[in-house]
Amino acid sequence: QQCLRVFCRGEDRADDPRCKPTFPELQLGYWSDPMDPLDVYKCQALIDTTVDGAFFSCPGGRPGTCAAGRTGLACGECGDGTYMHVDGTCIECEGGVEGLAIAAIMVLLVAVPGMYYFINGKVSAQTSTLMATGIAMGSLLTLTQHFSVMGQMMINWEEPMKSIWGFLGIFMFDPKFLASGCVFSDAATFMGRIMLPGFLVAWMVVVALGTKAAGKTGVLRPGWVMIWPKVQNTLGQVFQAFYIAIAMSCILAFQCYSSPNGTQSLAQHPYVLCGSGDHTPFVVFGIVGISLYLVGFGVFYIWACTFLPQQSQQGMGLISVQAYRFIFYRFRPEYYFWGSVFLFRNLLLTLASVLDPANPYTGVVYLGLVAVCFLIAQCVCWPWRTTMLNALDTTILATMVVVVFCSVPFIEVRDKVAVDNTKENLVTLMVVVFCGASMTVVGAIVGNIVLKVKELKNPVAHQKAIAKENRELLAAWSELMRCSAIERPKQDEFVRNLGAFDRAMVHKMAGIIHQELSRSASTSKRSSRRIAMQKLQVAPAEVSTTGTGAEVSPETASTQSKRPTPPGEAWVLAPDTVEL
Numbered sequence: 001q002q003c004l005r006v007f008c009r010g011e012d013r014a015d016d017p018r019c020k021p022t023f024p025e026l027q028l029g030y031w032s033d034p035m036d037p038l039d040v041y042k043c044q045a046l047i048d049t050t051v052d053g054a055f056f057s058c059p060g061g062r063p064g065t066c067a068a069g070r071t072g073l074a075c076g077e078c079g080d081g082t083y084m085h086v087d088g089t090c091i092e093c094e095g096g097v098e099g100l101a102i103a104a105i106m107v108l109l110v111a112v113p114g115m116y117y118f119i120n121g122k123v124s125a126q127t128s129t130l131m132a133t134g135i136a137m138g139s140l141l142t143l144t145q146h147f148s149v150m151g152q153m154m155i156n157w158e159e160p161m162k163s164i165w166g167f168l169g170i171f172m173f174d175p176k177f178l179a180s181g182c183v184f185s186d187a188a189t190f191m192g193r194i195m196l197p198g199f200l201v202a203w204m205v206v207v208a209l210g211t212k213a214a215g216k217t218g219v220l221r222p223g224w225v226m227i228w229p230k231v232q233n234t235l236g237q238v239f240q241a242f243y244i245a246i247a248m249s250c251i252l253a254f255q256c257y258s259s260p261n262g263t264q265s266l267a268q269h270p271y272v273l274c275g276s277g278d279h280t281p282f283v284v285f286g287i288v289g290i291s292l293y294l295v296g297f298g299v300f301y302i303w304a305c306t307f308l309p310q311q312s313q314q315g316m317g318l319i320s321v322q323a324y325r326f327i328f329y330r331f332r333p334e335y336y337f338w339g340s341v342f343l344f345r346n347l348l349l350t351l352a353s354v355l356d357p358a359n360p361y362t363g364v365v366y367l368g369l370v371a372v373c374f375l376i377a378q379c380v381c382w383p384w385r386t387t388m389l390n391a392l393d394t395t396i397l398a399t400m401v402v403v404v405f406c407s408v409p410f411i412e413v414r415d416k417v418a419v420d421n422t423k424e425n426l427v428t429l430m431v432v433v434f435c436g437a438s439m440t441v442v443g444a445i446v447g448n449i450v451l452k453v454k455e456l457k458n459p460v461a462h463q464k465a466i467a468k469e470n471r472e473l474l475a476a477w478s479e480l481m482r483c484s485a486i487e488r489p490k491q492d493e494f495v496r497n498l499g500a501f502d503r504a505m506v507h508k509m510a511g512i513i514h515q516e517l518s519r520s521a522s523t524s525k526r527s528s529r530r531i532a533m534q535k536l537q538v539a540p541a542e543v544s545t546t547g548t549g550a551e552v553s554p555e556t557a558s559t560q561s562k563r564p565t566p567p568g569e570a571w572v573l574a575p576d577t578v579e580l
Contacts, residue, residue: 025060026040026058026063026065028056028058028060029042029043030043030260031043031058031065031073031075032064033064033073034062039261040260041073041074041260041263042258042259042260043057043058043074043075057074057075057076057270058075068090069082069089069090072271073265074265074271076269077271078090081093081182083176083180084176084181085176086166086169086174086177091179093182100178108196112203112238113203115237115238116230116231117224119234120230120234135384135385135389136388138241139396142396143399144171145172145245146244146349146396147164148169148172148244149248149349149350149353150165150403150404150407151165152248153352155360155364155407155411156410156411156412172245172248173242173246175189175192175193186268187282190252190281190282191281191285193249194249194250194286195285197239201235204231207226208228211225212225212226228323229320230322232323233326236324236326237326239293240326244346246293246294247293247346247347248353251286251290251351251353251354252267253266253279253285253287255267255353256274257356266282267357298340298347301339301343302340305336305337305339308327308336330384330385331383332383332499332502333502335383338381338383338384341377341383345370345374349367349370351366352366359418360411361422364407364411365425365426368401368404371401374397375394375401378390378393378394378397379394385499387504
């Protein structure tokens with residue numbers, strides 16, 4: 001190419017065919033400068049040409065060709081007086097755009113303090129209808145943000161999914177909905193997006209101080225004066241609810257993809273080359289956001305999860321309960337820490353868009369693996385306060401899995417090398433998963449065989465182990481029976497403080513005891529769903545104790561089983577039973 005330029009500088013070579021302005025044709029989705037036509041850049045996304053009405057920022061053809069309204073490097077910008085819509089088209093700026101942005105900011109300034117009075121209700125062990133509704137609304141917001149991650153990936157969605165994913169971008173703080181390009185540059189918009197959570201925290205502190213001052217002067221009633229523990233709880237819940245949106249905003253600065261000329265472009269703004277001076281503001285503010293919001297909030301959350309159990313054993317004061325309610329109020333007491341698992345899950349889902357933006361197969365497989373792993377964890381632990389909330393989160397993860405795998409036919413990667421690498425990685429993944437599942441099943445079978453062999457070799461030790469387990473169970477049962485001597489007011493308080501899940505477990509235990517030990521026929525609907533194990537017991541023909549020479553005949557065993565248990569004698573479960 002350099003030799004051709006030197007050759008064509010001579011005036012007598014102007015008519016030479018090799019020096020005439022003829023350029024190679026570019027494929028769809030690629031762009032180059034007419035002054036350097038062989039320096040090819042990849043555009044923001046490759047969209048299937050078979051999609052009706054699809055928009056192409058780089059239609060290909062002659063170098064420098066862009067779609068209507070698009071300009072700049074890799075057709076990544078809109079011309080003067082226009083802004084980029086969520087579908088990629090450039091729309092002319094109209095009057096009143098500034099008012100739209102101001103109105104959105106005003107809504108936030110009113111909504112965040114308003115949430116203080118909505119989410120700081122009475123603290124109770126019971127899940128009220130209002131509390132369950134609020135948590136369900138948070139689950140809906142989580143669902144929309146999960147799917148918004150899918151919309152950020154370079155997948156050739158068809159209608160109506162393309163419009164749905166575009167609309168869900170509003171829950172990710174996408175400034176395109178506010179026509180921010182008419183007022184601010186892309187760099188300034190990104191900086192404001194990062195600064196927004198910190199600004200809302202500062203605004204909440206200002207409002208709290210204002211209500212406190214108004215309360216002292218008598219202008220505001222005491223019930224409307226904000227207190228810091230509830231302010232902390234409000235901010236914690238807001239960060240939890242929009243954690244995916246905040247994380248996505250921070251990592252946009254690192255979402256780069258490669259071009260054929262060896263450069264890397266920012267996925268959201270293809271005219272910005274990663275590592276260039278224009279990229280520096282994005283990186284600086286991205287690091288600040290990650291440090292403050294993701295790392296900072298995550299460390300605080302984990303510290304609080306280690307701090308709460310010790311405080312609860314010593315008797316948590318009302319201040320601690322109000323301040324850290326956003327951590328434990330959604331989950332069962334034994335899974336109070338599940339909020340940190342939930343945050344980690346959301347962070348992992350967000351990272352899908354930065355793994356390999358130019359190869360959506362990587363992100364799709366990654367999303368599927370994350371969703372499946374946490375779906376299994378959700379089904380095993382069942383950590384939420386009520387069955388309804390557990391079912392909602394299970395449904396969200398299951399839906400995520402279905403949508404992820406249904407998105408595969410819409411993926412188009414024209415880079416043959418990337419496709420081949422993806423195939424190799426998928427084959428490796430399938431082999432690892434298959435081998436892992438097979439080894440788990442074989443390990444379970446071998447483990448059971450080993451236990452059975454030990455039991456046959458040393459039956460006395462096996463019987464002693466069973467007897468020890470029974471004694472421990474009976475000791476716990478005896479302790480429970482002694483609790484019946486506690487005065488009734490304390491029992492009533494205990495029942496009132498039980499959560500929804502614990503109440504269900506107590507009902508289940510009561511049904512089992514009634515069915516197994518009661519002499520009368522059970523009329524409980526709960527216990528009637530269970531097979532009575534006592535009715536399945538079969539008396540052995542002969543029970544012998546190795547090493548003592550004692551043998552018990554069936555008649556003697558029957559007589560001994562009918563003998564009433566003397567007072568003070570421990571009741572021992574018969575080890576020889578037939579299990580269902």
